[in-house]
Amino acid sequence: MTAKSFHPPVRTLMGPGPSDVSPRVLEAMARPTIGHLDPAFVGMMDDVKGMLQYAFQTKNELTMPVSAPGSAGMETCFVNLVEPGDKVIVCQNGVFGGRMKENVERCGATPIMVMDDWGKPVDPNKVEDALKTHHDAKLVAFVHAETSTGAQSDAQTLVKLAHDHDCLTIVDAVTSLGGTPLKVDEWEIDAIYSGTQKCLSCVPGISPVSFGPRAVERIKNRQSKVQSWFMDMNLVMGYWGGGAKRAYHHTAPINTLYAFHESLVMLQEEGLENAWARHAHNHQALKAGVEAMGLQFVVDEAYRLPQLNSVTIPEGVDEAAVRAELLNRYSLEIGAGLGALAGKIWRIGLMGSTSNQKNVLNCLGALDAVLSDMRAPIKSGVAVAAAKAVFAE
Amino acid sequence: MTAKSFHPPVRTLMGPGPSDVSPRVLEAMARPTIGHLDPAFVGMMDDVKGMLQYAFQTKNELTMPVSAPGSAGMETCFVNLVEPGDKVIVCQNGVFGGRMKENVERCGATPIMVMDDWGKPVDPNKVEDALKTHHDAKLVAFVHAETSTGAQSDAQTLVKLAHDHDCLTIVDAVTSLGGTPLKVDEWEIDAIYSGTQKCLSCVPGISPVSFGPRAVERIKNRQSKVQSWFMDMNLVMGYWGGGAKRAYHHTAPINTLYAFHESLVMLQEEGLENAWARHAHNHQALKAGVEAMGLQFVVDEAYRLPQLNSVTIPEGVDEAAVRAELLNRYSLEIGAGLGALAGKIWRIGLMGSTSNQKNVLNCLGALDAVLSDMRAPIKSGVAVAAAKAVFAE
Structure with missing residues (x-):
């Protein structure tokens, strides 16, 4: 075969991630590669760690991107x-709780499942019941922001319940970090992981994590070795741990870390609270437009994530054809449903750089046009105006 | 804290990797991010797979970057x-055989170690003895090109021995792929992994792998689940497997794959045999210069890797001070020794884009100047001329 250089189309990314990456981040990533033990690189790693602590709202020493x-x-x-x-x-209320179960089983442990409907938050009462029944449980794991549905769970309450029953907590914050309030120290989360390609609008490929003192203690006192050499935090700490002396563990993804550094600089410039407010505001405008069209949200407003909007598909509409049309005609990507919601919803992401007025208006305009052309049962020609009214407030 | 945008220094990377990344690759990486299920992206993945099959010299369907x-x-x-x-x-003859042992143990299996001195290749006679003693062994694992020493082992012979005793093979080709002859199908290698940041001169962060038919068969017939969800090839195959229908497994590192695609296009343009010849030729010139200075190679010429040159440190020289001086005065990175060779050798990489005439001459000139300034026991002022003579042949 003979392949030529690849030139991707320019999309607007309004799916469940990746979100649009700022030219600043792309430019940072293209800077010259240096060695992973270069003193200049080591200084940059310290910056990344500090800014990531800010994003997670934590003082945890063990805070870094995997x-x-x-x-x-x-x-x-x-x-x-x-x-x-x-x-x-x-706790499972979407795709990613199911993936947690897989992880527990593959560690040779027993998952006790607490099930909630897709689109609902995790029910603290059910979690409490499970904790009372299984007083020998060691951990509670749940998803703060379910990317497959757009539902947000009450992380602070769930962590408190777990601690009341001597359990540590693992929290999935892939879609919440940088988009909605998340306070690792105040909520006393023990271990948390996230992604870079959602509300931080960095390229995908690395995963920010943070471990609190109780989690570090447990890792240090394990009876058995961590089954993964690559992911063993005892070893990773030697490279990412504080100080100028870094022990080689693996070759870090240098240029992706340049990109991540720049996306964190941008978050710092905007301010975390301002980023949360921007995500909330743009959601309000999108919501006004979507509802004016007569479409429904899957998730109740009380626990809906502003950055991930799951919208039900109007009757008789070929949802894949709509997405294909948006992609081909408008170079606009929105997401399909996953798992139990496959074929039933679209997922419209307003994450990170994607979350701005222009995208809200363009997306509503495009969706309105495509659905109207397909004679879908919606109210045509009103969505954009409804969103504009919110922006004009 | 308030961090500013990070602007790395421009280095010449002549350590054990990362090697210098071509501006073409950096530019490709900075192209706009698109979705990991975008039809345009899926087409690019097929190109990557095809070009990677060429680099590995294999028709293995399951060939992709982790x-x-x-x-x-x-x-x-x-x-x-x-x-x-x-x-x-x-088989252990350096750092990475030791890491293989760790992996085997963490899989709950028993490693049977075949030890060779650091700087020597794996001894096929010892492997044969081990196979005869342990006729219930299932696998033979060895490093084709030991990055910690620069020694090359005879992969074809070792694989044949393993097969004669009904064992499959896992081969580490992190430092050989693209730099020295490597023929996955002709040598009948069952499973192989490599890196992108060595002789392919791409950014670090992903790892090309290839699994042959016997390996695929074994994966499909496992008694137990793969202990890692993220690395389970049964699941990864659903995303990277042939055809337009891709099942979501994880979010691919989109922009890093753009970079990898471009580095493979460059390999294809040069031609694999030409790339091997270039690495060999530049090594000859470096060798002439190093030996003219009176320095020694750790590895005998018969099994020395041209892309990774381990050179012994002259008596009384502070090796870290020399590396620091090269970095500060010439912005030139060379590598330190690892493990048993820490403090005893430098590792001079001539990998991928780094492997060119200019770098050979500059490196010899810089090393000569720094060592002469430190009054090291070397023959000064002759290294560059010796290398030039090789290039003039």
Whole structure:
């Protein structure tokens, strides 16, 4: 075969991630590669750690990006904190709780499942019941912001319940970090992982994690070795741990870390609270437009994530054809449903750089046009005006 | 804290990797991010797969980059092919054989170690003895090109021995791929992993792997689940497997894959045999200069890797001070020794884009100047001329 250089189309990314990456971040990533033990690189790693502590609102020393995507961030938390034979309470209200269950099982431990409907938050009462029944459980794991549905769970309450029953907590914050309030220290979260390609609008490929003092203690006192060499925090700490002396563990993804550094500089410039407010505001405008069209949200407003909007598909509409049309005609990507919601919803992301007025208006205009052309049962020609009214407030 | 945008210094990377990344690759990486399920992206993945098959000289369908660095590529091979209770013959003649042992143990299997001195190749006679003693062994694992020493082992012979005793093989080709002859199909290698930041001169962060038919068969017939969800090839195949229909597994490192695509296009343009010849030729020139100075190579010429030159440190010289001086005065990175060779050698990489005439001459000139200034016991002022003579041949 003979392949030529690849020139991707320019998209507007309004799916469940990746979100649009700022030219600043792309430019930073293209700077010259240096060695992973270069003193200049080591200084940059310290900056990344400090800014990531700010993003997570934590003072945890062990705060760093794992050198692989979000699912490896998840696995890093589980393989380090779970030992064979442990009981782990896993809350499932979407795809990613199911992936947590897989992780627990593959660690040779027993998952105790607490199930909630897709689109609902995790029910603290059910979690409390499980904790009372399984007083030998060691951990509670749940998803703060379910990317497959757009539902947000009450992390602070769930962590408190877990601690009341002597359990540590693992929290999935892939879609919440940088988009909605998340306070690792105030909420006393023990271990947390996230992604870079959602509300931080960095390229995908690395996964920010943070481990609190109780989690570090448990890792240090494990009876068995961590089953993954690559993800063993005892070893990773030697490279990312404080100080100028870094022990080689693996070759860090240098240029992706340049990109991540720049996205964190941008977050710092905007301010975390301002970023949260921007995500909330743009959601209000999108919501006004979507509802004016007569479409429904899957998730109740009380626990809906502003950055991930799950919208039900109007009757008789070929949802894949709509997405294809948006992509081909408008170079606009929105997401399909996953798992139990496959074929039933679209997921419209307003994450990170994607979350701005222009995208809200363009997306509503495009959706309105495509659905009207397909004679879908919606109210045409009103969505954009409804959103504009919110922006004009 | 308030960090500013990071602007790395421009280095010449002549350590054990990362090697210098071409501006073409950096530019490709900075192209706009698109979704990991975008039809345009899926087409690019097919190109990457085809070009990677060429680089590995294989028709293996299951040929793709793992979304994490080389050590995760290693772990991917082990967790998929090893089951608890298995016996695995692990050949160690440097750092990375030791890491293989760690992987085997963490899979709940028993490593049978075949030890050779650092700087020597793996001894096939010892491997044969181990195979005869442990006729219940399931796998033989060895490093083709030891990055910690610069020694090359005879992969074809070792694979044949393994097959004669009904064992599959896992081969570490992190430093050989693209730099020295490597023929996966002709040598009948069953599973192989490599890195992108060595002789392919791409950024670090992903790890090319390839699994042959016997390995795929073994993965499909496992008794136990693969202990890593992230690295489970049964799941990864659903995303990277042929055809337009891709099942979401994890978010691919989109922009790093753009970079990798471009580095493979460059390899294809040069031609694999030409790339091997270039690495060999530049080594001859470096060697002439190094030997003219009176310095010694750790590895005998018969099995020395041209892309990784381990040179012994002249008596009385502070090796770290020399590296610091090269970095500060010439912005030139060379590598330190690892493990048993820490403090005893420098590792001078001539990998990928780094392997060119200019770098050979500059490196020799800089090393000559720094060592002369430190009054090291070397022959001054002759190294560059010796290398020039080779280039003039």
